[in-house]
Amino acid sequence: MALTTYWTTRPKSRAEARKLEAEVDRTRAETTKILAEVEVRRPSVAPQDTTPKGWEVSGSVPEDYEVGLDFEVFSVGRASAFIRSRHENPTGYASLVQSIKADDYHCTRLQMTARVKARDVVGWAGIWMRVDDAHERTIAFDNMGKPERRIAGTVGWRGHSVTLDIPENGAYISFGAVLQRAGQIWLDEVRLNVVDDSVPVTDIVSNLPRHPVNLDFEDGTY
Template identity: 80%
Template sequence: MGTALVGLLGPIVGGIAVALTTYWSTRPKARAEARKFEAEADRTRAETTKILAEIDMRRPSVAPQDTTPKGWGVSGSVPEDYEVGLDFEVFSAGRASAFIRSRHEHPAGYASLLQMIRADDYRGTRLQMTAMVKARDVVGWAGIWMRVDDARDHTVAFDNMQDPERRIAGSVRWRRYSIALDIPETGAYINFGAVMERTGQIWLDDVRLNVVDDSVSATDIVSNLPRHPVNLDFEGGTY
């Protein structure tokens, strides 16, 4: 019986020994595989976060409220410091205009009223945006703006009238403003709207997008940037 028991236990003990040997010999490999899986998971999470962030960049940063004009969105650095809505008493044409105004005396950043469309029908053209704008007590600056992004959300054309010679400030009666951008073949999305920084209020009305010819100058900040640096030794004086 002892011999039989030994014969029975022999394979079991041997199997356990093989299992333990395999466990201890493969444990470092298993740990390495686990670390590899964790690294892959981290990369996947990071890529997912990046994708979601890129998607969010193309969406308004604030969900539309009851006061947001239909078809438009609200964005900006601190849009909660501003109010956006419709005005049925102050307008240039029709029966209403949109407005952006500061909520208190010390708003931070800026707010923008915007709309985004596909660039398919405008590639290879010069697109002009015009709009009637009225301003009251704008302390910072305001303007209309248009931006063209490619499929990877890289900006390929942009203008927002921030230049001191073109920006809207103080109080201004209704006036038509315009900007024009060349829409490249790589353009995927066209964003446009109005922006205001700091205190005051602007009204926006009668927005138009029209394809124009070369007689209308492009106002693109990106393409109009200098090709080469200047006055690097500061010996060129001042403006």
Template identity: 50%
Template sequence: MAIITYLTSRPRMRAEVLKLEAESEYTRAETTRILSEFQARPSDVADDSTLPKGWYVTGSQPEDYEFGIDTQIFHSGRTSAFIQARSGAKGFASVAQVFKADAYRGKRVRLSAMLKARDVTKWAGLWLRIDDALHNVLEFDNTADGRSISGTQRWSQRDVVLDVPDEGATIRIGFILTGPGRVWCDDVAVEEVSREVPVTRNIEGVRAHPENLNFEGGTN
């Protein structure tokens, strides 16, 4: 009986795993889309007195999250910043800042930070974006694709590396939490790196040349 139950339950278990994986992939893709499209405007849901100086709150539903400085848990120094989901939190929230790209134009830049997670059911991570003077997105990447953190994890470093175009006007950086849990961030660094350090934006699988432009090549 136990064997029969195991064998008959395996398809259901597999289907549930595939469903969860699909939902997780959708969440990552949707978060990436929103972060790369919206203007990352500051939200007024957080009291500035609770935020680290120079940083602001943004996201798709920042009202579902809490933000602040933690003086009890940190990687170095005496404080870290955190995002904590409220009960039933949806969407995502980010603690971010923006600065001029002048000092980084034409250079390869790495954003790095130490992150720590507790009971994160979806994912948390870093993001980096370069805009032109009209707020058009020139470059964007986050750590959602295989470089995020989830569950409960000790301090670990995450990185995003991008080239800053000559027409770059502003650089936006941030750490992010999607869904339930809490994430801490500490020791953020923005630095120029050599061209030997690869960019992290994932373009694997993208074809080198256009194809089937006359639509006569059949279907996938």
């Protein structure tokens, strides 16, 4: 009886294990792609004349984009910031960036919130936050890069958030908004708030698997 049970349950267990490994592989592949697409580091170009005070411009090909202030389109107050492509076929992405020291946020859970409006976004857009250590190694990161969270097309003002744990070895916190490919986004009401543990983190770095899987390629494909 025991032997029969073993042989009848074993295929199910193997199938479940393969499914779990496939999910891990998929998460790792998506995260690697996101980090490769939008690994926003220190600003790569000098601020444009229209760059909002206190912010900088970064990106893979920032010259294909324009940033500035809009005094006609905003969520609250009297202005918003925008990123828009300069032509129909921009390459790479551009980001509006601000960086601060992490000292005051050590061992806290930090949430960035903002309202974003989009028009004709062909690729995708999102808000993002990243924590680097003193050696500029990324230790926490989220940019809404997963397909189910991306901003695309034309949408009205909507609230978005990213949430990261700020470890004790965190040295810098960078945050902002990113636009990839053609279109325009507006950014308003950006806030950084310490939240309690009831708010889940959205960190994609911490979701990377600890160990490699399927190294002999015997578990097939997705």
